[in-house]
Amino acid sequence: MNQPTRWSQGGGSSELSELVRGLPAPQPLPALAQQELGAFASQLGAGGALATRAALRGALMRRLAPYVGVLAVVGAVAGLYWRASEPRVAPLTVVVTPPQTLAVQSLAPAVSSLSEDIALPSSPSPQAAAASSARTSASRGTPADTLVREAALLREAQGQLGSSPSAALELTRQHAAEFPRGKLAAERELVAIDALLRLGRRVEAEARGVRLLRADPNGFYAPRVRGLLAR
Amino acid sequence: MPFERTSSRQPARDSWDVVRVHAEYGPYLWLTLQRMGIAASDLQDTMQETLIVVHRNIERYDPEARMSAWLFGICRRVAAGYRARAHRRYERLPGELPERSETVTPEQIAGQREARELMEGILSRLDPEKRAVFVMFEVEQLDCSEIAECVGVPVGTVYSRLHSARREIDAAVARLRLADGRRLA
Numbered sequence: 030m031n032q033p034t035r036w037s038q039g040g041g042s043s044e045l046s047e048l049v050r051g052l053p054a055p056q057p058l059p060a061l062a063q064q065e066l067g068a069f070a071s072q073l074g075a076g077g078a079l080a081t082r083a084a085l086r087g088a089l090m091r092r093l094a095p096y097v098g099v100l101a102v103v104g105a106v107a108g109l110y111w112r113a114s115e116p117r118v119a120p121l122t123v124v125v126t127p128p129q130t131l132a133v134q135s136l137a138p139a140v141s142s143l144s145e146d147i148a149l150p151s152s153p154s155p156q157a158a159a160a161s162s163a164r165t166s167a168s169r170g171t172p173a174d175t176l177v178r179e180a181a182l183l184r185e186a187q188g189q190l191g192s193s194p195s196a197a198l199e200l201t202r203q204h205a206a207e208f209p210r211g212k213l214a215a216e217r218e219l220v221a222i223d224a225l226l227r228l229g230r231r232v233e234a235e236a237r238g239v240r241l242l243r244a245d246p247n248g249f250y251a252p253r254v255r256g257l258l259a260r
Numbered sequence: 261m262p263f264e265r266t267s268s269r270q271p272a273r274d275s276w277d278v279v280r281v282h283a284e285y286g287p288y289l290w291l292t293l294q295r296m297g298i299a300a301s302d303l304q305d306t307m308q309e310t311l312i313v314v315h316r317n318i319e320r321y322d323p324e325a326r327m328s329a330w331l332f333g334i335c336r337r338v339a340a341g342y343r344a345r346a347h348r349r350y351e352r353l354p355g356e357l358p359e360r361s362e363t364v365t366p367e368q369i370a371g372q373r374e375a376r377e378l379m380e381g382i383l384s385r386l387d388p389e390k391r392a393v394f395v396m397f398e399v400e401q402l403d404c405s406e407i408a409e410c411v412g413v414p415v416g417t418v419y420s421r422l423h424s425a426r427r428e429i430d431a432a433v434a435r436l437r438l439a440d441g442r443r444l445a
Contacts, residue, residue, distance in 0.1 A: 032404050033422065035397065041426070045433060049398045051376040052383075055294035058287045066307055070282035073315045175345075176309060212309065215316075 179204065179213045186220045194227035215241065215250050222257050234258065276327075278315040285331055288410075292332060295392035296339035297384055310338050329412020332392075339388040382432040386425055393418055394425040 034040030036049050058066075186200035201221040204211065211217065218241045225234035238254045245251065282289075289310055290303065298306045313334050321330050383391050393411065396402045397418075404422070408415040 033397075033419070033426075035401065036426075037398065041430070044437075045430065048375055048379045048433065052379055052395070052399050053376075054399050055291045055395065056300075058290035062290075062304055062307075063286055066286060066304070066311065067279075067282055069308055070278045070286075070311050070315075073311060074277045074279040176305065212312070 175208065176212055179208050179211050182207070183213055183216050183220060186217075186224075190220065190223055190227065194224040197221075198224040198228070215245070219250060219253060219257070222254065226257060226260060276318055276321060276323075278311055278318060281314050281318070281327070281331070282311060285327065288328060289331060289335060292335045292392060293339065295395045296335055296388035297391055298339060298342055302342065306338060306342055310334060313338060326412035328410060332389075332411050336388045343384070343388075378436065382429055385432070386428060390421045390425040390428070393421040394429070397422055 036042075036045045039046075041049075182200060182204050186197045186204065189197035189200060198221060201217050201224065204213075204217045208214075218237055222234045222238050222241075225231070225237070235258055238258045241254050242251055286307075289307060293303060293306055293310065294300075314331070317334070321327070383394070386394065389411075393407055396407045396410065397404065402410070404415050404418045407418045411418065
């Protein structure tokens, strides 16, 4: 079978040939992106859901770096609102740092402390709901992609597991509501199962575990689910 | 060549992990996602998404199959999801085929930029696999045998996809030409 003649070499009309010539060729992987993606792959490959979260947290830091100033302002406004509506609540402390004066690496701790400042308290409360709402609005207002926002929410849920499994479970519900077709649904289910077990709701945990295993019996998380349910 | 692995030997199944896939096939994934229509601004995020899928499914990789073919299939699914999300976000993809309207005159669509946007719009409607084959053949000027090697399918399948892509593009260009009453480029 002979290879067809390319449009640009007379295999099509001159019009098609011109149209094809105007298309840009795919560009090779830049060295910097290769390095960053290599680090991301290494974190993934280091093992399991925790590594996935760590890798995504790195991506979150990178994506949020240009918007730290915006997030800080939103946090400060939320803090002022908080103080006005509930004087007994400790004021929210936020350090506003102009993002354009800092390197990306130095922004990571600033983002971490910011996220700690606006983290949910150990048990759900009206203030927590307000903070959560402010946080959600802030994240929706940034151009950070869905995957990064998903990861941030699940990181928060994971962080609540030890101190307040009910708050962790609530955050997984929030994740399911916000991201019904989320890419990290499996991770969410793992956190939810863990939270349910810690709350002593084994029947519900097993039901969710079985559903996850049925959907993907040989998947990456199957051993982890079995391990959780065997506790 | 569009992409060459550093080693031609097919490694044992248990030696593959996402780090190795990225090290050996990162450039291939990067090119393939572009060929399938991922916008430059979304490439890095889409690469991360692709690596997560690879990481989760690496144990399902059959060492009898070509790694490039397996990855091509993953890219295709990721690209399809990207397109669906882009449709939800923007209602239509950037550069998608504009509807005929009174505000679009032949003069406005004249010129290289407009022609390129039109072509991007036509390509955005193609199946990602067909689009990738078309871009490799017509834009990157790869031979069909090279494309077959890269995609991991027989040369006949490359011909078939290329033929189908060309037919769809030709028809779309003809429709636009009819609507605007002029050549598009």
